[in-house]
Amino acid sequence: MDVIVLGGGLMGTSAAYFLAHRGKSVTLVDTGPIGAGATVASFGNIRRTGRYLPQLPLAHRALGLWNDAEKLLGQDVEFRATGHLRLIFDPESRADMRRFAQDARPWGLEIEELDATDLRRRFPGLGPDAIGASFSPDDGSANPRLVAPAFAQAAARMGVEIRPNTQIRSITHSDAGFAVDTSRGRLQSPILLNCAGAWGKDIAARFGEDVPLTTHGPQMGVTEPLPYSIKPVLGEWSQGHGVYLRQVERGNIVFGGGVTRTPVNPDPGHATVNPASLAQQLLGLIRILPALRNVAVIRQWSGCEGYLADNLPVMGASGTTPGLFHAFGFSGHGFQLGPGVGDAMAELIATGICDTPLAPFDIRRFAV
Structure with a gap:
């Protein structure tokens, strides 16, 4: 296995899909049903207006994927570019x-x-x-209840193992990579992608990367x-x-x-x-x-959403642990970004670089 993805919301499922598209073998784990966290609580807004300006390249990337969503996923997730x-x-x-x-x-x-x-x-x-x-x-909306399951189903057709309702008992790191002990057995991989949403803070903290995240509901x-x-x-x-x-x-x-x-x-x-x-x-x-x-x-x-102190997400490589990557804390405005986040993280993990600038979202901005 090349990558373990933690989190079955829109970020995690789209990342798993695009990683598989790049030829990576992936297992995705979520403690609950797929798409049942912040994704399903979302309004479904595909909005670029009013965003933090350095986030716009990621928003543009995402919009292109929303326009191709039905073709990519093989089903209609009710994306409509109604403005x-x-x-x-x-x-x-x-x-x-x-x-x-x-x-x-x-x-x-x-x-x-x-x-x-x-x-x-x-x-x-x-x-x-x-x-x-x-x-x-060119903006619009999509159905939050459909999109994460659609990405998961498309990823599964490409060979991704999807494990919903799976409890995580421990996560350890060594020179060999990551070992994740779950209620359905142990997973091992050189790369771990933290897309755990409101619970991403807990995953990051295990590796010495505490962030000022609070949880709220819309x-x-x-x-x-x-x-x-x-x-x-x-x-x-x-x-x-x-x-x-x-x-x-x-x-x-x-x-x-x-x-x-x-x-x-x-x-x-x-x-x-x-x-x-x-x-x-x-x-x-x-x-x-x-x-x-x-x-x-x-x-x-x-629904339970994670908000960081500066209202910007964490995206990119860990500052402490080789092979660990983060994409969480989207502070109530992540739905539009979702496919772009998954695609960008897959590119970063697969190639070591990302065409979309991610520096403003680096977890090391919270390091003391």
Whole structure:
């Protein structure tokens, strides 16, 4: 075996797939079902607008793979490039948007600014109080419930051994490589890839690489189905926690944001929503889409996400242990990056270099 991947979310399953595509033999281990952690709790946003600028090359790489996802995976994971529309309600947020658009242009992202008249003409019924919006037409959304299992299934067809619901009892390192003792036997490999999400901190700490990671859960919900009419993903430029929503083709409105995320104990990692926050979320949603005023919310959910102190992920080689690699802590904005993360980590592991710059995400930035 060439590589052991720890973690069966989008990062781990896509990394396993792209490693196999590069001819590596891989075993993937997860303590729970595939895709049942932060991936399944995700909103499903394929968004480049508002990102940390040095992250845009990785986001561009990921978007190319999202566009090819159905061909790569052999199934539809409901990626739709319907655009990302972000409404503006005050002059300060408009200044933020314009500053980001100008700064992002050299990084290869073009954002269209809409004034209030353009917004009403092109997207009637949205944000009656909005003074404008930004529009990124190539972005969109995908189904978080489908994508990690799809990558795992595609990887399995290429020879990857997928081991869900497998407890990790110990991890050791020697000159021979890594030995991972699990509830289903011992695995040995010269390379270990840590894609354990909110639990990635614990794996890294075993090798002397502690990071300032905390665990929180998003406040997500979905409404009853409505006639399908809203194609772009909707959000807002906000000085605080902005709301966001999208309509799936079956008609339901999926929404999140607008409130502070709730703390989650990573052991056992069972996240719960705060029902008291729903009213605040709904007020923000109605500001964007007044037609939701009399619509029923049929379900709420959350999940365990890992947030690093600087809200940037850890990606790249370990600073202490040869053969150890990390890709975790995506701080609530990793879904869009997922396929790009897997592809980039596979390239780095297989060749020793990566065409996409990863230096800003090096774990050694937290070394003391």
